[in-house]
Amino acid sequence: MKILSFDIRSVLVPLPEPHRTASGVIEASPLVLLSVLTDEGTRGHSITFTYTPAALKPTAVLMKNIEPLVTGQALAPAALWERLHGRFKLLGTQGLVGMALAGIDMALWDALARSQQLPLHALLGGEAKAVPCYGGIGHDGEADSARAAERWARQGLKGVKAKIGYPTLAEDIAVLRAIRCAVGPGLAVMADYNQSLAPGEARQRLQALDSEGLQWIEEPVLAHDYAALVQLGQRVRTPLLAGENWWGPLDFRHAFNAGVRDQVMPNAMKGGGVTGWLAISAMAQVYGAGVSSHLWPEVSAQLLTATPTARWLEYADWWNPILKNPLRLREGLADTEGVIASGIEFDNDAARAYAA
Numbered sequence: 001m002k003i004l005s006f007d008i009r010s011v012l013v014p015l016p017e018p019h020r021t022a023s024g025v026i027e028a029s030p031l032v033l034l035s036v037l038t039d040e041g042t043r044g045h046s047i048t049f050t051y052t053p054a055a056l057k058p059t060a061v062l063m064k065n066i067e068p069l070v071t072g073q074a075l076a077p078a079a080l081w082e083r084l085h086g087r088f089k090l091l092g093t094q095g096l097v098g099m100a101l102a103g104i105d106m107a108l109w110d111a112l113a114r115s116q117q118l119p120l121h122a123l124l125g126g127e128a129k130a131v132p133c134y135g136g137i138g139h140d141g142e143a144d145s146a147r148a149a150e151r152w153a154r155q156g157l158k159g160v161k162a163k164i165g166y167p168t169l170a171e172d173i174a175v176l177r178a179i180r181c182a183v184g185p186g187l188a189v190m191a192d193y194n195q196s197l198a199p200g201e202a203r204q205r206l207q208a209l210d211s212e213g214l215q216w217i218e219e220p221v222l223a224h225d226y227a228a229l230v231q232l233g234q235r236v237r238t239p240l241l242a243g244e245n246w247w248g249p250l251d252f253r254h255a256f257n258a259g260v261r262d263q264v265m266p267n268a269m270k271g272g273g274v275t276g277w278l279a280i281s282a283m284a285q286v287y288g289a290g291v292s293s294h295l296w297p298e299v300s301a302q303l304l305t306a307t308p309t310a311r312w313l314e315y316a317d318w319w320n321p322i323l324k325n326p327l328r329l330r331e332g333l334a335d336t337e338g339v340i341a342s343g344i345e346f347d348n349d350a351a352r353a354y355a356a
């Protein structure tokens with residue numbers, strides 16, 4: 001089976017509610033929707049989230065420029081991943097290049113699984129298993145964070161994650177306690193600093209949070225300060241994790257080399273697509289580190305199902321408006337039963353309505 005062509009669309013999908021982060025408010029998701037067509041008529045789809053609308057057009061143009069390197073080639077995603085990453089070694093495969101390559105990789109794997117009429121996890125050799133899901137909460141203050149946590153709890157999610165990093169530790173604690181109060185003792189509560197602390201302050205705040213019963217604390221310091229993350233981990237009891245901003249398997253190698261062992265959080269796009277995830281998952285398995293996902297709920301549900309040390313799926317409904325069949329949840333677990341490939345198929349009317 002050979003790859004015939006790309007269909008690339010750019011959309012701006014408004015969020016149900018603006019998502020506040022420590023580094024700005026996200027009001028809409030800028031997405032590149034890629035559909036790859038093969039000579040046997042199979043299509044494969046992927047979503048590339050560019051975080052900011054400023055990166056939307058350049059990412060779509062990059063994909064279009066990479067198309068001639070892929071068309072006419074056999075549908076062999078892992079082999080193409082190697083070839084394309086080799087091709088861009090001089091420029092580097094982080095940033096927009098990495099995002100475009102990952103979007104292509106995910107669409108190719110999707111096409112391969114669809115051609116076999118298999119769920120992606122089955123194509124990768126995995127079997128169906130229960131993956132618990134949690135919902136994210138923005139940088140919304142005490143009352144709104146508690147309300148958002150309640151909404152996730154009502155939907156049956158197994159955990160909730162708050163963005164913290166308020167001006168004072170007291171505010172961080174107040175938000176976390178309001179959330180705990182809203183969801184009760186049965187749900188996991190996670191906290192995410194989104195890289196906002198310097199190492200010294202991180203030590204003080206995280207030691208104070210040790211008695212809050214958190215499932216984990218995410219990205220307390222700069223994502224690429226692996227040494228600081230490892231040192232912090234030796235001084236606090238709460239598990240720490242990072243990974244959503246690590247680019248490809250190589251950044252994960254750096255993290256493991258620095259001593260990260262407990263758990264990691266690859267992002268299906270920045271991690272290098274399905275092919276990148278498989279390398280990361282294998283490293284995590286070797287080191288005994290748990291793997292949780294970041295956004296991309298549909299493809300991540302499939303990937304975690306095929307990941308030996310899978311822990312948690314980050315559920316988000318941001319991109320549901322452009323999907324025919326968004327990821328289903330059943331009693332707080334990702335429900336992949338009956339899903340073919342990644343399950344991603346675009347609602348073309350919605351894609352037209354949100355065209356950027």
Ligand SMILES: [Mg+2]
Pocket residue numbers: 192194218219244
């Ligand atoms: Mg995070």
